[in-house]
Amino acid sequence: MSDGRREPQPQISMTQQGGSLDGRGEVRPVPEEQVRSYYGRPVLKEPVWTWEIPWYFFTGGLAGASAPLALAADLAGNERLARSARFGALGGAMVSPVLLISDLGRPGRFFNMLRVIKPTSPMSLGTWVLSAFSGAAGLAATTDVLGIFPHARRFFEGVATLLGLPLATYTAVLVADTSVPVWHEARGELPLVFASGAAASAGACAAIFTPIEDAAPARRLAIGGAVAEIGATELMKHRLGKFLAEPYEKEAAGRYEKLATALSGAGAAVMTLAGRKSRAATVAGGAMILAGAAFERWSVFKAGFQSARDPKYTVFSQRERLHSRHRAEDEG
Amino acid sequence: MSDSHPIIPGSGITGASDAYNIEGRETPETRPLIPLGQRYYAEEKPRMGFFTDTTVCIGCKACEVACKEWNNVPDVIGELTGQSYDNTSSLGANTWRHVAFIEQRKPIKMQQEAGLMTPGSEEDGEFRWLMSSDVCKHCTEAPCLDVCPTGSLFRTEFGTVVVQEDICNGCGYCVPACPFGVLDRRQEDGRVWKCTLCYDRQKDGLEPACAQACPTDSIQFGPLDELREKANGRLEMLHEAGVDDARLYGANEEEYGMGAFFLLLDDPEVYGLPPDPEVVTRKFKSLWGAAAVAAGALVAGVAAAFAGGAR
Numbered sequence: 001m002s003d004g005r006r007e008p009q010p011q012i013s014m015t016q017q018g019g020s021l022d023g024r025g026e027v028r029p030v031p032e033e034q035v036r037s038y039y040g041r042p043v044l045k046e047p048v049w050t051w052e053i054p055w056y057f058f059t060g061g062l063a064g065a066s067a068p069l070a071l072a073a074d075l076a077g078n079e080r081l082a083r084s085a086r087f088g089a090l091g092g093a094m095v096s097p098v099l100l101i102s103d104l105g106r107p108g109r110f111f112n113m114l115r116v117i118k119p120t121s122p123m124s125l126g127t128w129v130l131s132a133f134s135g136a137a138g139l140a141a142t143t144d145v146l147g148i149f150p151h152a153r154r155f156f157e158g159v160a161t162l163l164g165l166p167l168a169t170y171t172a173v174l175v176a177d178t179s180v181p182v183w184h185e186a187r188g189e190l191p192l193v194f195a196s197g198a199a200a201s202a203g204a205c206a207a208i209f210t211p212i213e214d215a216a217p218a219r220r221l222a223i224g225g226a227v228a229e230i231g232a233t234e235l236m237k238h239r240l241g242k243f244l245a246e247p248y249e250k251e252a253a254g255r256y257e258k259l260a261t262a263l264s265g266a267g268a269a270v271m272t273l274a275g276r277k278s279r280a281a282t283v284a285g286g287a288m289i290l291a292g293a294a295f296e297r298w299s300v301f302k303a304g305f306q307s308a309r310d311p312k313y314t315v316f317s318q319r320e321r322l323h324s325r326h327r328a329e330d331e332g
Numbered sequence: 333m334s335d336s337h338p339i340i341p342g343s344g345i346t347g348a349s350d351a352y353n354i355e356g357r358e359t360p361e362t363r364p365l366i367p368l369g370q371r372y373y374a375e376e377k378p379r380m381g382f383f384t385d386t387t388v389c390i391g392c393k394a395c396e397v398a399c400k401e402w403n404n405v406p407d408v409i410g411e412l413t414g415q416s417y418d419n420t421s422s423l424g425a426n427t428w429r430h431v432a433f434i435e436q437r438k439p440i441k442m443q444q445e446a447g448l449m450t451p452g453s454e455e456d457g458e459f460r461w462l463m464s465s466d467v468c469k470h471c472t473e474a475p476c477l478d479v480c481p482t483g484s485l486f487r488t489e490f491g492t493v494v495v496q497e498d499i500c501n502g503c504g505y506c507v508p509a510c511p512f513g514v515l516d517r518r519q520e521d522g523r524v525w526k527c528t529l530c531y532d533r534q535k536d537g538l539e540p541a542c543a544q545a546c547p548t549d550s551i552q553f554g555p556l557d558e559l560r561e562k563a564n565g566r567l568e569m570l571h572e573a574g575v576d577d578a579r580l581y582g583a584n585e586e587e588y589g590m591g592a593f594f595l596l597l598d599d600p601e602v603y604g605l606p607p608d609p610e611v612v613t614r615k616f617k618s619l620w621g622a623a624a625v626a627a628g629a630l631v632a633g634v635a636a637a638f639a640g641g642a643r
């Protein structure tokens with residue numbers, strides 16, 4: 001305004017052009033043209049979470065899914081695989097809290113998380129689950145290393161399994177329980193994406209650290225998980241529809257997603273073809289599957305930011321909802 | 333007071349007192365506790381709120397200034413945005429009242445009919461300015477409060493939603509949970525901040541600073557049911573006068589209940605407000621149900637991996 005000239009800016013694009021959406025047969029204005037906004041500013045705030053969070057999604061999933069793998073291997077009598085999985089669970093459980101605490105604006109106040117148990121807050125429940133899981137996984141690994149209390153070890157494994165299942169999936173609920181459209185609207189499929197990524201990571205990690213003759217179940221879990229992860233991601237985008245799936249395909253989220261699919265797919269292929277014969281192939285395939293699972297979490301993370309940043313995702317999806325509600329009211 | 337660094341004297345990482353925890357008056361233990369699910373102390377005190385009537389807002393920003401002064405909110409000298417008179421841009425950790433300015437090629441009906449438009453070129457006559465002072469909505473079912481893992485966000489005895497700064501650990505969950513982009517984390521401080529509906533003033537029977545400063549009564553403070561009645565009357569009056577654009581936003585508890593609601597002259601999104609906000613956090617079934625299914629799939633996957641042999 002320093003040049004003394006101020007023109008009323010038509011910041012709202014009212015031009016409505018015909019276009020079709022979703023191929024639903026209805027001709028509706030294309031979103032960009034129809035969405036009105038306040039100087040193009042976001043309606044929502046972008047999350048303030050930093051790099052620790054997507055890595056935590058990854059390590060939490062790895063830990064959470066390693067627990068049932070350890071228990072199953074133990075019950076099946078495959079002691080070497082059980083041990084690898086136990087250490088996968090312990091490793092993930094040790095790294096996760098560090099990531100979570102370092103993301104806090106006031107890390108010194110982490111313990112305020114433990115002053116309440118709040119069923120409406122997935123983060124509150126998750127903190128408790130992770131804390132208890134770490135204890136159980138730690139005890140399972142310790143009793144294993146020391147070779148003591150075999151019965152107690154199995155008990156701890158059971159507890160870790162019961163807690164590991166929510167640990168591997170609650171992070172999807174955590175992000176879905178926000179106003180960010182591409183997270184909230186994907187609430188039905190995000191847990192599947194996270195759970196399959198967790199299975200893939202746990203399988204891959206255990207397969208890497210287990211001699212190949214004992215690692216077959218881990219390989220199968222890794223391969224199955226990787227394939228399921230690719231499938232679940234596609235399903236999620238399909239259910240979101242063309243418009244809301246867009247943030248998953250653009251910019252950083254899009255790049256990460258492509259990498260995730262390529263790495264998970266290639267890793268699964270390598271593991272299927274050569275995992276049985278060569279440890280090196282298992283390590284290579286496993287590393288690719290792990291990287292794929294990490295990139296997938298990064299893609300989901302970034303897509304949330306991208307959709308919060310652009311008001312059209314919030315406004316248009318809410319407008320659509322209003323339209324269909326009014327239509328339903330008119331008809332009924 | 334001028335030093336904005338330790339924002340509130342004495343507040344530190346140790347969780348010392350803050351503006352809403354004046355020494356000797358309140359500690360987390362003595363603060364009112366409202367059980368989850370209960371909306372407000374209906375029995376004791378009426379739920380208080382704001383009615384922001386944007387039709388009489390003159391864009392003076394007295395509310396923004398009064399809010400900063402009273403609550404000791406750090407000033408952020410930003411850049412001129414060139415977007416009308418709005419240089420604060422949006423609500424945030426350091427902006428608890430935000431005046432939006434929208435310039436439109438559209439006459440204001442009442443002014444036109446009463447011959448109040450300044451004569452000028454044809455174009456000038458086709459101009460209207462929408463101004464609106466935005467604020468935290470103090471939602472009936474507040475997503476920010478639902479997701480807060482420490483219980484720092486709480487429902488006061490006035491039915492408002494307040495962050496307890498001595499408890500907030502800056503997890504940031506409330507930031508994307510709010511459907512209106514109200515909350516934000518203060519970079520140098522690590523905690524989230526937002527409008528408290530002047531909790532401290534209310535405790536002393538005073539109206540919030542912004543409402544007191546507003547020279548046109550565009551911001552009105554009072555018991556919510558009275559405000560809603562007033563707003564409905566005002567809306568009727570405007571519609572009778574032919575201002576068909578006028579509409580209430582957030583006044584209907586059946587849709588999305590807000591403790592701070594608005595009378596607008598255009599679609600909410602024009603003011604930067606979501607057209608159909610929803611309480612995302614109350615969809616327990618679809619949120620946790622999906623996780624249960626996924627956990628079941630995980631168990632099945634592990635079992636299947638061993639179906640082909642134990643090693």
Ligand code: SF4
Nearest residue numbers: 468469470471476510
């Ligand atoms: S408007 Fe946002 S910050 Fe205010 S009470 Fe509602 S959810 Fe919380």
